[in-house]
Amino acid sequence: xxxxxxxxxxxxxxxxxxxxxxxxxxxxxxxxxxxxxxxxxxxxxxxxxxxxxxxxxxxxxxxxxxxxxxxxxxxxxxxxxxxxxxxxxxxxxxxxxxxxxxxxxxxxxxxxxxxxxxxxxxxxxxxxxxxxxxxxxxxxxxxxxxxxxxxxxxxxxxxxxxxxxxxxxxxxxxxxxxxxxxxxxxxxxxx
Amino acid sequence: xxxxxxxxxxxxxxxxxxxxxxxxxxxxxxxxxxxxxxxxxxxxxxxxxxxxxxxxxxxxxxxxxxxxxxxxxxxxxxxxxxxxxxxxxxxxxxxxxxxxxxxxxxxxxxxxxxxxxxxxxxxxxxxxxxxxxxxxxxxxxxxxxxxxxxxxxxxxxxxxxxxxxxxxxxxxxxxxxxxxxxxxxxxxxxx
Numbered sequence: 001x002x003x004x005x006x007x008x009x010x011x012x013x014x015x016x017x018x019x020x021x022x023x024x025x026x027x028x029x030x031x032x033x034x035x036x037x038x039x040x041x042x043x044x045x046x047x048x049x050x051x052x053x054x055x056x057x058x059x060x061x062x063x064x065x066x067x068x069x070x071x072x073x074x075x076x077x078x079x080x081x082x083x084x085x086x087x088x089x090x091x092x093x094x095x096x097x098x099x100x101x102x103x104x105x106x107x108x109x110x111x112x113x114x115x116x117x118x119x120x121x122x123x124x125x126x127x128x129x130x131x132x133x134x135x136x137x138x139x140x141x142x143x144x145x146x147x148x149x150x151x152x153x154x155x156x157x158x159x160x161x162x163x164x165x166x167x168x169x170x171x172x173x174x175x176x177x178x179x180x181x182x183x184x185x186x187x188x189x190x191x
Numbered sequence: 192x193x194x195x196x197x198x199x200x201x202x203x204x205x206x207x208x209x210x211x212x213x214x215x216x217x218x219x220x221x222x223x224x225x226x227x228x229x230x231x232x233x234x235x236x237x238x239x240x241x242x243x244x245x246x247x248x249x250x251x252x253x254x255x256x257x258x259x260x261x262x263x264x265x266x267x268x269x270x271x272x273x274x275x276x277x278x279x280x281x282x283x284x285x286x287x288x289x290x291x292x293x294x295x296x297x298x299x300x301x302x303x304x305x306x307x308x309x310x311x312x313x314x315x316x317x318x319x320x321x322x323x324x325x326x327x328x329x330x331x332x333x334x335x336x337x338x339x340x341x342x343x344x345x346x347x348x349x350x351x352x353x354x355x356x357x358x359x360x361x362x363x364x365x366x367x368x369x370x371x372x373x374x375x376x377x378x379x380x381x382x
Binding site: 004006007008009010011012013058060061063064065066067069091093094095096097099101111120122123127128129130131132133134151153154155158 | 195197198199200201202203204249251252254255256257258260282284285286287288290292302311313314318319320321322323324325342344345346349
């Protein structure tokens with residue numbers, strides 16, 4: 001059996017810090033090309049290359065039946081009408097699903113079926129789960145006014161594929177309209 | 192993609208109830224043969240066939256890369272010096288691991304390597320995780336004075352094997368000694 005300390009971890013629901021794991025921070029500059037409003041993006045960058053989100057992960061083992069888990073924090077904020085969000089990813093092993101568990105704050109997960117382009121918006125909040133099936137690009141978005149934190153659990157062999165999303169982006173964007181998040185087609189909004 | 196309502200669920204950290212899922216309750220009578228002190232077990236049964244624990248689960252999909260999650264609640268209590276606990280199980284697909292996340296209360300997970308019999312005791316508490324590797328029998332135990340609740344996430348194809356444990360039980364027991372839980376070999380304690 002693995003040594004006991006490899007089997008144990010803890011996380012802080014307020015900060016998404018995992019004990020003994022490094023958190024990687026993504027700044028506005030890391031999200032070049034993600035936001036639809038390039039003018040607003042450049043204006044925000046001119047002020048500050050702000051911290052947008054952090055991710056940390058725990059990877060106890062890497063066999064066929066193993067799982068890893070990650071913890072994420074997304075800062076509150078917007079670029080134009082679009083909320084702060086993660087880059088989003090597919091899994092290298094396309095069949096791999098991911099179970100998200102909300103810890104604090106409120107947001108949504110944008111999902112896009114890789115084959116059909118069909119998009120779904122799922123609410124993410126404390127003690128609620130969102131199940132992201134395989135073959136589904138997904139991006140987490142903070143639609144609230146406080147940090148959004150969450151866990152994501154996935155098969156150890158899932159792997160992260162950012163490149164497919166980086167090339168074509170998500171078909172839909174989530175924007176603030178009358179104080180509420182709405183999902184609209186990217187091509188329907190003016191730049 | 193699956194319809195959105197199949198992708199969403201919520202759980203109550205106080206009761207381990209999952210929205211839209213039935214909880215199965217296990218009573219003392221269901222745990223016949225689990226506790227080491229048969230005299231104390233019979234005395235407790237004569238008073239009341241008490242509720243010991245409940246389990247509920249969410250199973251959105253069943254493919255190769257899918258995961259299910261369960262929520263459990265164990266009542267506080269003891270039979271003799273042994274704490275209230277689950278029956279314990281192995282996974283039918285032995286490689287399958289399970290990630291436990293503590294929600295409320297305090298307890299431990301007893302793990303036993305199926306091949307070597309090596310035993311480990313891991314603390315389970317809110318915002319802490321315990322990783323149960325494949326090929327490892329595991330039993331959750333409430334060592335506190337309030338209900339213990341937790342989530343367990345596992346590969347969809349893990350499956351539950353109770354029979355191996357029912358036949359030989361765990362090699363170790365967790366008993367109260369000077370107000371604290373300790374793990375001792377079953378054969379070392381008098382009945």
